[in-house]
Amino acid sequence: MIKVITKAVCDAGPIIHLDELNCLDLLTDFQEIVVPRMVCEEIRRYRPSALKGHDVSFTILDQHIFPDEPLLAICRIFSLDRGEIEALTLMKKNPQAMFLTDDASARLVAEEMGFRVHGTIGILIRSVRRGQREPEEVDRILSEIPLKSTLYIKHLLLKEIKSKIKKEFDL
């Protein structure tokens, strides 16, 4: 399948969570995955393996980028961390890109700024539509989230997602 012409700016969460689930390859479907410097440092601290030893190619920025005052003020109000602030600063410069994050506050700010935002769950489910995984595999991976991943999701909601997948794909 042809890659989508979409550049993605990535926060630490999706990279860490997809790696924990052995699904980091799903990101290869994007035209480019840009990782801000601070996000890269967070990943190196919490899950260094996520950035090496696989075929996913990240564009890691070699310098920190700084937000303008209004963005910094909003980020402070929402208590965003430095990685999220750098990612949103980058999004402001690339508004056509997609922002990938699992942080509710960062997502809230990004959506209010008008950006397209998605998280690990969306990327996993999208993999069926994009022909990267079979529906049965995604159903299994979703079951593994509480066991293998640090992505926290309400048990009942996870159950509901699995039901939707089963219904959608006649499993």
Next chain:
Amino acid sequence: MKTIETEVPEQLYKKAKALVQEGWFRDEKDVFSEAIRRFLTTHQSELMEKFVRDDIEWGLHGND
């Protein structure tokens, strides 16, 4: 008021203490209460569920 006992990283504590010393908060308890309050404001269950549901819809029927 409920009393809780928890461990926080040294750096985090130092930053909270600095805010108190600069006069922005009465004491460290106020700093942590405010931090938790803000976190809870932006991490409401309904909001997180909405984001997941949006992701399901995009995952299944999106065009990118």
